[in-house]
Amino acid sequence: xxxxxxxxxxxxxxxxxxxxxxxxxxxxxxxxxxxxxxxxxxxxxxxxxxxxxxxxxxxxxxxxxxxxxxxxxxxxxxxxxxxxxxxxxxxxxxxxxxxxxxxxxxxxxxxxxxxxxxxxxxxxxxxxxxxxxxxxxxxxxxxxxxxxxxxxxxxxxxxxxxxxxxxxxxxxxxxxxxxxxxxxxxxxxxxxxxxxxxxxxxxxxxxxxxxxxxxxxxxxxxxxxxxxxxxxxxxxxxxxxxxxxxxxxxxxxxxxxxxxxxxxxxxxxxxxxxxxxxxxxxxxxxxxxxxxxxxxxxxxxxxxxxxxxxxxxxxxx
Amino acid sequence: xxxxxxxxxxxxxxxxxxxxxxxxxxxxxxxxxxxxxxxxxxxxxxxxxxxxxxxxxxxxxxxxxxxxxxxxxxxxxxxxxxxxxxxxxxxxxxxxxxxxxxxxxxxxxxxxxxxxxxxxxxxxxxxxxxxxxxxxxxxxxxxxxxxxxxxxxxxxxxxxxxxxxxxxxxxxxxxxxxxxxxxxxxxxxxxxxxxxxxxxxxxxxxxxxxxxxxxxxxxxxxxxxxxxxxxxxxxxxxxxxxxxxxxxxxxxxxxxxxxx
Numbered sequence: 174x175x176x177x178x179x180x181x182x183x184x185x186x187x188x189x190x191x192x193x194x195x196x197x198x199x200x201x202x203x204x205x206x207x208x209x210x211x212x213x214x215x216x217x218x219x220x221x222x223x224x225x226x227x228x229x230x231x232x233x234x235x236x237x238x239x240x241x242x243x244x245x246x247x248x249x250x251x252x253x254x255x256x257x258x259x260x261x262x263x264x265x266x267x268x269x270x271x272x273x274x275x276x277x278x279x280x281x282x283x284x285x286x287x288x289x290x291x292x293x294x295x296x297x298x299x300x301x302x303x304x305x306x307x308x309x310x311x312x313x314x315x316x317x318x319x320x321x322x323x324x325x326x327x328x329x330x331x332x333x334x335x336x337x338x339x340x341x342x343x344x345x346x347x348x349x350x351x352x353x354x355x356x357x358x359x360x361x362x363x364x365x366x367x368x369x370x371x372x373x374x375x376x377x378x379x380x381x382x383x384x385x386x387x388x389x390x391x392x393x394x395x396x397x398x399x400x401x402x403x404x405x406x407x408x409x410x411x412x413x414x415x416x417x418x419x420x421x422x423x424x425x426x427x428x429x430x431x432x433x434x435x436x437x438x439x440x441x442x443x444x445x446x447x448x449x450x451x452x453x454x455x456x457x458x459x460x461x462x463x464x465x466x467x468x469x470x471x472x473x474x475x476x477x478x479x480x481x482x483x484x485x486x487x488x489x490x
Numbered sequence: 491x492x493x494x495x496x497x498x499x500x501x502x503x504x505x506x507x508x509x510x511x512x513x514x515x516x517x518x519x520x521x522x523x524x525x526x527x528x529x530x531x532x533x534x535x536x537x538x539x540x541x542x543x544x545x546x547x548x549x550x551x552x553x554x555x556x557x558x559x560x561x562x563x564x565x566x567x568x569x570x571x572x573x574x575x576x577x578x579x580x581x582x583x584x585x586x587x588x589x590x591x592x593x594x595x596x597x598x599x600x601x602x603x604x605x606x607x608x609x610x611x612x613x614x615x616x617x618x619x620x621x622x623x624x625x626x627x628x629x630x631x632x633x634x635x636x637x638x639x640x641x642x643x644x645x646x647x648x649x650x651x652x653x654x655x656x657x658x659x660x661x662x663x664x665x666x667x668x669x670x671x672x673x674x675x676x677x678x679x680x681x682x683x684x685x686x687x688x689x690x691x692x693x694x695x696x697x698x699x700x701x702x703x704x705x706x707x708x709x710x711x712x713x714x715x716x717x718x719x720x721x722x723x724x725x726x727x728x729x730x731x732x733x734x735x736x737x738x739x740x741x742x743x744x745x746x747x748x749x750x
Contacts, residue, residue: 243635243654243661243663244625244635244637245628245629245634245635248625248629268656268657268658269621269637269638269656269657269658270656270658272620272621272622272625273621273622273624273625273635273637275622276590276620276621276622276623276625276626276629277625277626277628277629279591279622279626279712280591280594280626280629280630281629284712285589285591285711285712285713286589286590286591286622286712286713287713288619288620288621288622289619289620298716302721303619303718304507304508304617307507307720307721308507308508308509308718308719308720308721309718309719309720309721310509310715310717310718311715311716311717311718312713312714312715312716313713313714313716314712314713315711315712315713315714316709316712317712349632349633352632352633352634352635352665352666353634353635353636353663353664353665353669354663354664354665355661355662355663356662356663356664357661357662358659358660358661358662359659359660359661360658360659361657361658361659361660368657369657370657374749396750414676415655415657420616421525421526421616421675423657428749429744429749446724450747450749451724452740452743452744454736454740458729458731463726463729464724464726465724465726466726466727466729467727467728467743467747468727468728468729468730468740468743469726469727469728469729469730470729470730470731470732470736470737470739470740471729471730471731471732471736472731472732472736473732476732476736476737477732477736477737477740478737479737480735480736480737480738481737481738481740481741482737483737484737484738484741485741485744485750488741488745488750
């Protein structure tokens with residue numbers, strides 16, 4: 174059976190849910206080998222957390238160059254492994270780091286690349302949702318090893334426990350990949366809330382919040398949801414840019430997206446219209462986002478949300 | 491310093507886009523300078539201005555590099571009207587439908603021949619949204635990659651430091667010239683071209699080249715679209731007006747859908 178490589182995605186010191194999603198998609202194509210890139214001496218502990226999803230093997234590559242030289246060093250190590258193993262495909266998480274690693278691996282291995290797949294079939298055909306979700310595309314790499322980045326939260330993960338065999342490989346990193354040096358790294362500031370692109374539920378606020386996100390956050394917390402914001406809200410400084418959903422922000426496709434006080438410019442829709450269920454709360458009955466809402470409430474979010482928050486909490490008790 | 495800015499002409503992000511025969515139909519929509527590239531042009535100009543400017547006789551030049559059809563000259567002119575010195579536009583019928591790998595190989599060749607110290611790109615184009623070309627150019631040239639920058643500091647003696655901001659956190663990264671930078675939109679506020687700038691841009695040189703004169707051969711795209719189907723329009727669902735129980739009906743809907 175052919176081998177498929179996935180680049181293990183970590184959230185802190187643990188394999189993320191995205192890793193299980195990558196493994197689930199990869200297992201349709203072949204036997205899954207998860208590549209763990211770790212600092213010196215850290216590989217075994219990280220590999221021990223890679224235990225969910227259909228993963229047959231783990232290859233640990235240890236080097237302090239990954240932390241010191243970032244994307245280019247990681248890509249070099251992965252590209253060398255791709256050349257050595259000639260896998261049927263390589264699947265990588267579709268975030269900034271993953272896409273850049275994929276880009277370099279594609280160049281280094283002379284392979285075609287597809288980014289932002291929302292699904293991958295057994296024959297490596299990737300499904301993408303393009304032009305702000307308005308068009309569904311099926312495409313296939315026709316040269317080299319298909320390098321495919323998969324959008325977090327798109328593939329339903331098989332969380333079956335696995336006990337993969339662990340091997341080690343050495344890191345061969347070129348001088349070119351060491352030309353930039355990372356002097357400090359801060360993890361993202363974490364609230365108690367899930368990561369926006371990985372959350373099952375996202376509650377977003379826009380201009381209608383008038384700068385007050387308390388009702389949005391309270392409702393999000395009652396649902397265990399991530400908080401998003403429209404560009405209008407982030408540009409006004411009401412909420413951090415890292416929470417912006419839309420064409421120039423993040424693309425999310427959660428099970429449930431609740432848009433509050435967001436009129437729904439096409440740029441915002443581009444970042445959320447592949448959500449499974451969309452709920453809209455807006456004072457303006459003409460807000461364009463109502464046109465794509467599964468459920469809409471015409472009303473003031475400062476009345477609707479506190480009531481809904483109370484209801485959700487009551488149901489939980 | 492010799493600074494290059496890579497820009498792309500894209501369909502207006504407000505326009506409705508569709509696929510024809512597996513590629514984006516670019517003919518039927520308005521084309522504009524990719525929004526996110528304006529930040530790259532602005533940053534290049536600011537770097538030049540902070541270190542002696544880019545007027546005639548000044549120590550810096552800002553060159554716009556683009557690849558696209560003949561009409562991409564409009565997007566290139568926009569960048570020139572903001573204040574860039576000159577431009578190189580690679581147009582060739584063989585490039586129609588090319589992928590990011592081909593694009594990056596053409597841009598890398600032009601950059602390598604130009605002997606630049608700094609190359610600046612936007613993080614992504616608003617049409618393809620791949621965010622891969624800057625990393626590919628860096629890999630092809632063997633130059634340092636300084637991408638997703640929210641802040642760029644240049645020491646004209648030959649060093650660049652950036653603050654990289656992604657969902658993985660905030661990194662401080664530095665490298666010696668030559669470097670490939672991509673900038674995120676929060677880095678600056680792009681200037682509007684002044685009337686003087688627009689008039690001056692009409693006289694600036696756009697060096698239009700085909701693949702033969704660039705001296706690079708491109709392969710056909712290494713990925714193919716099998717089919718593209720417009721997503722069925724999302725039908726509007728239930729809409730209620732809040733008369734005191736809007737929150738209750740919202741939560742009832744979520745419960746019915748088993749979302750809570």
